[in-house]
Amino acid sequence: MARLMPFALLAASLWLWSAIGLLPLARWPAWPLDPAGMDISQILLAFGLMPRGVVALLAGAILGLSGAILQVVLRNPVADPTTLGVSAGAQLALVLATMLAPGLLDEGRWPVALTGAGFAAGLVLAIGARRGFAPVTTVIAGMLVGMTASAVATAMTLAQGQYLLSLVIWNGGSLVQQDWSGVRALAAILVFGAIAAALLARPLRVLSLGPEGASGLGLNVVLVRLLAVGVAVILAAAVSAELGLIAFIGLAAPALARSLGAVSIVGLLAWSPVIGAVILSLCDGLVLLVAEQLGEMFPTGALTGLIGGPLLIWLLPRLRGSTPPGTERGEGASQRRRDPVPLLVRLALGLVIATVVLIWIGRVPGGWAVLDAESFAAFLPMRLPRLIAAASAGAALAIAGAILQRLTANPLASPEVLGVSGGAAMGYAGVVYFAAAPTAIALTAGTMSGGALALLLVAAFVSRRDMPAERVLLAGIAVSALASALLSAIMAVGDMRSFQILGWLSGSSSAMTMQGAFALAGLAVVLWMVALALRRWLAVLPLGAGVAGGLGLPLRQARMILIALAGMATGAATVLVGPLSFVGLMAPHVARRLGLARPGDHITGAALIGAGLMLVADFGARMAGFPYELPLGLFASLIGGPWLIWLMTRPAR
Incomplete structure (x- = not known):
């Protein structure tokens, strides 16, 4: 314990440096401390x-x-x-x-x-x-x-x-x-x-x-x-x-x-x-x-x-060896639906109907109201972009969550848990602080790069140590904790850039333009198509590295590509909703419980469910605190967080 002594001396020296800088040692007040006989410097030191x-x-x-x-x-x-x-x-x-x-x-x-x-x-x-x-x-x-x-x-x-x-x-x-x-x-x-x-x-x-x-x-x-x-x-x-x-x-x-x-x-x-x-x-x-x-x-x-x-x-x-075998398993296999197409069609139709309904109804100072045709036409250019953007962000997060859950063979994986959202937040903050006049494209690129980099760091760390899949989750949480601490330090400065980051952390679709909404929707569609193209990888990877390698899967290449895909999906959505929503965790779970077990069906169903969840979150964020708007991402977390807690209270099977 003698090795602790230099750090204790350093801590004492730093405090003395600050104290003497505030007031010379000869002028330090004597005990007992009486503020009536002190000047301002002595009071600041003594109290x-x-x-x-x-x-x-x-x-x-x-x-x-x-x-x-x-x-x-x-x-x-x-x-x-x-x-x-x-x-x-x-x-x-x-x-x-x-x-x-x-x-x-x-x-x-x-x-x-x-x-x-x-x-x-x-x-x-x-x-x-x-x-x-x-x-x-x-x-x-x-x-x-x-x-x-x-x-x-x-x-x-x-x-x-x-x-x-x-x-x-x-x-x-x-x-x-x-x-x-x-x-x-x-x-x-x-x-x-x-x-x-x-x-x-x-x-x-x-x-x-x-x-x-x-x-x-x-x-x-x-x-x-x-x-x-x-x-x-x-x-x-x-x-x-x-x-x-x-x-x-x-x-x-x-x-x-x-x-x-x-x-x-x-x-x-x-x-x-x-x-x-x-x-x-x-x-x-x-x-x-x-x-x-x-x-x-x-x-x-x-x-x-x-x-x-x-x-x-x-x-x-x-942590290796400290966990009794079988105590950290997931929920077990879900029942597989034989014909998932009718369910997927109903989910898609429900999403379209929900979009129309959420445009048509709302709150006014006198209470709830259904818009007439003239008001509907007036409100459509304002409400439609944010609904498209919210649904697209929810779909992208759900795709990322489904990929990560299959990549790690763990149903608790999600962008929030694996540190992807935290990395995306750091990418956003980096662009805000180091770019003189950050554009929307620069912010999106920085956020996507940060998410992918965080996931790469987690994957690189755990792959070199042959850790079980559960350890990947904890490594991601460590990255999230580090990102949260850095953001707290940044925001504590209190300048305008800090408040810009704080506003973004809460997540809001109120400033979304139609052009931006269509861009995010297009990106979500591209991510969905790429994920479908890689569905064989997503089917084989949960079986374990030995089985996947025996079937000829290029493990390192597959993991890197899927990591990059999940990082980009998370980064694109995080620009809109902020780094915390739990949609990437909740949507794939709901899809599995509905029997969408095959990779293609799972990805598609999760994307549709994620889009619907974010639509509900956007509507709730606008209406719950009317006439003030609550943060979109944080409101979504109020839906996903309790879901996760309920899920984890169920015994493992």
Whole structure:
């Protein structure tokens, strides 16, 4: 653990550099601190920078301990409050209370945050219990529950613009302090966590033998799990309520503790808080240094998020062998429809009818109305382009999802899960920031390239390590986490480009022209035709590399082409709907459940269903918050997210 000392000294040096830069050491106020006898610089140091430094230590220690407890009790080296959706649950609860019931915050934010975090953790544990607490499945469930909670919170906030700036700052996880109250509160929580961890150490050591072995020794496994997870949730919720979202400290601290020699459970619980305190202090010191040099203050939580993606990828190989055989399977084979053509025709006709109906009806200040012929003709040029664009984007995402699910032989794969949407978002942001006057063509090309590149990175990483298909999903989630952290850091700057990216992240078809709509529709048709041409590959690849190679399939070439196709489809759709919608996950699932099992039928049915889902999402986005419009992509995620959660609560077969 002596190797930790240089980083601790560096963190302390960065804080001292900022403190001395604010006020020379000779002028530092003496204890006890009395603001009546201080000037402005002394007040800023005594009630701003000093408590900030202590809060960084306390919050890092709390999150490190929370992550260590979760990893031990779930026997999962990638569990932490971020990957299990605990922090996002606290965020959603605070947003809901702020907007709908502000009186609940009279007693403080902690009870509300704890309620949201506990609900999210309970949902993830319920899913994990049905899958034998398989590490990858549990983490995927947690991160997607978190993504859904964040989407709901963001959609509600964007619908009420007065909360927009506060949400962006809170999402970043700012350590800015105005007094010592946060220090006192977090210190009490840390003492509670330390006592609870000491009491749980022996039961957790017994639980590490496995549920059967622990039960055989007389341990109440369910009770110990509930108590341990409850303590971890309380710790994480306290930090979320006090500071906002501080990501991945609970993942990094135990991982580094193990790499530095903490092999026992007691050693892990003891050293993880120390390492978490050093990590967060070092990150905050870097933020203060950047602020001093550039005059721009980033939220510290945005910087800690940059740790999470690379660290998840680094930890992936360690999951091998940690999952009991058969616990991470999909739903099993769906019944194959003998004659799918009538169903596909009905889906296509339903799509056309839905388009006409959604043009014809709407809301006016007096309520719902059906347009007369004159009004229909007036509204057609405004509504038709956005409906065509929304349907085309939904079809493209569904095609990408169907390709990815067959490519990985995993029904949980989708553009959102595999990091394609996150890469597309980074491609869009790169064009916005580095092009003087980005055009629509440049933005589309950047978004498509980013999506394809992200998927290539995931595929290259897992192919060299012979990982099971489930690991591909977690690698994609790692890319998404990294992209989200980078975008949070970018948007925290707050200039006009940041707000352009924020507006795009929410997804909207309101500015779509007829020319752009037809271009997106044409691209979706081309992608569909290419996918149909490659349907033999899509039929053989799910059988495994050995069978596919034995049948003469050029594996490397097939994978690269399909990856590029999925990346382009996602990138083209992401330009319109933003990086989060879950349509690419939901539509292929519905198609499979309808008996469209053959590759060509699956691709076609998924495209039609995806187009219909996005039409419904566009209509809901326009009408739910009338006269204000909700984000299209986030509204679509409100449909897809609950579907995924319901799907994962079903036992694997």
